[in-house]
Amino acid sequence: MTAAETTPATDPAPLLQVDGLSHRYPTSTAPLPALNGVDLDVAQDSVTAIVGESGCGKTTLGRMITGLLKPSDGRILYQGQDIWKLGRADWNQYRRAVQIVQQDPYASLNPGLSIRETLRPGLLHHKIVPRREVHGEILRLLELVGLDADEAFLRRFPHQLSGGQRQRLAVARAVSLRPQLVVADEPTSMLDVSIRVAVLDLLLSLREEQGLAYVFISHDFGVVRYIARGGRIIVMFFGEVVEDGPAEEVIKHPRHPYSYLLLESIPIPDPRTARRRRREIATDAVDDRAEQPPAEEGCIFANRCPFVEDACRQARPPMAEVSPGHRAACLFPERVPQLAEAIPEIAGV
């Protein structure tokens, strides 16, 4: 019997629980694992954004949630069940219920399959609709994601589509199986600026219509703030979760020094803000703040942290509550300055 099954009925188990997830790629020579003790709950019909720099493990985590990669340690519970202990039929259902939209729509679609053949096999395999209704369902899906729902379009191949159209097709493929959870891994980072928001709006409208939950992976706080309104943000650094809280709260009042440094450094598309923030530069000082390796003992961020103390190097700081529902893995969260002092514009939004 798992812990989730003992939870009282009044407090239903979250859709997905990630429990102490760790992973080390077998070929890796890095001193630290790709993921280290990640805990995470995803509620039904919620948006959970995972933010972090390249190499922080966010894509590894997304692949594990989707069941594409088996963790070396820890568990993923879907509706209370360990996904790696599911029987064949349940596993099949899990793989239907949790879908992924990947970053690169030029790589995630099979170039040899027409649009019809991209969408058809999943509908048939999972018996989403009766065979004679598959064609109508494909047209309905195309319409749903804002693509041309006509015969000529069905015969096209991915190379005949723009990046935005490809990503819409990838979204259609993901939602065609009527999933409960979609992992979206940087779904807009390869798209042109002018159409990014259109794809984000599509994801938001699908969530409203179909009651989907999203795990949205991104390095872009602007995009995350847009998609995760009312949801949560999880900040990762070198395979560990360092901050977890309500989206607006994490962006306006980051309490982990790493989240603070990221938010404080973001280039902002507003010249007045940019000019005011322009920093006086101490010339000739070697600046390797962004280059320091993660600490192998104690707090993983200690080598880069401007507020570091001896205590930080003794043991890994646990995630501790800094305000209701908002946790940070820092011994001295009160030392982190208020972001609004650096960027007053952020407080007003």
Add this chain to the structure above:
Amino acid sequence: MTSTHQMMALHADTAGGSNSNARQQAPAILEVDDLSVNFGPLRAVDGVSLTVREGDIYALAGESGCGKSTLAYSLLGMVPPPGVVSTGQITFRGRNLTRMDRRKLDQLRGAEISMVFQAAMNAFNPVITIGTQVEHVLQAHPDSFPTAREGREYFEYLLRLVRLDPDVVWNGYESRLSGGMKQRVAIALGLLLRPSVLVLDEPTTALDILNQRLVIDILNDLHETLGVTIIFITHDLALVAELANRVAVMYAGRLVETGTIDEIFYDDRRHPYVSALIRAVPSVTADTELIKPIPGRVPSLAELPPGCRFAPRCALATDICQSVDPPLLLDAAEHGVACHVVNAGLSEKGLLK
């Protein structure tokens, strides 16, 4: 430090502000006049004219395929084949670059106009030290410093300006450097022969946020210290706001707006594409309710609409927009917009340059 650099630093002081009179006193360093670049029948850059003045930090902005990179490469006579300059010319300090012979271009590149390419991680030879690569550059340009030792000292000075430790970099191999460090070494290498213009292609793309911030600070700093004129290509409006003083926005091969960053971001007279693009970017400070995508998509160069190329996506488009391609009209402050609707009545009001 040469006296040219000191002289240009004076211009840099005035160019950063929004005082357009001060800017017009700075002499033009690069003038692009009605430039078109063709790849076979496709015109990647179509009739672009713009002026970069000494001390500018000039952004060439636009989405993928808009022609910004092709334009920047043409500034160094480096349009990749089969691309050819089909109309117009580029003048660098009075010299016509488009008609310059290969030998003169070789002398000019690196020494007068230098380029830092995108993906700096691929810019270095992995099997020799960074120092050896710098020595190769110095050997290829023997007149640039009185002695090789002075060349090395100047490079070490540049490394300190990009806030790297010269001892670590000089004897190191590229594999020892992170992506952010390589980008900074590439910038120092681009400045080695003391060019007056540095062109950077997407200088912060593929860097993480902390390194993006560092590169922005360093480029602002280099501009101030060396007085070098900077031209950079970007798709990122945040980088434009953080770094540039002037910007040219391109759309489907055409220049649609050029002006100071304040004009581009805040002026009432703006190209509808530019206004829409600024509204389409989710940022941590933008009002989420006001963020809106631009409907439709960028036209393919093979199927350009007649008239204004943005008309099919434009909320303001009228009949003339569907049939006549609008010219870019400059006002007295050199703020230019290529839009029939925005420019209507401009000449009657006597506002044109």
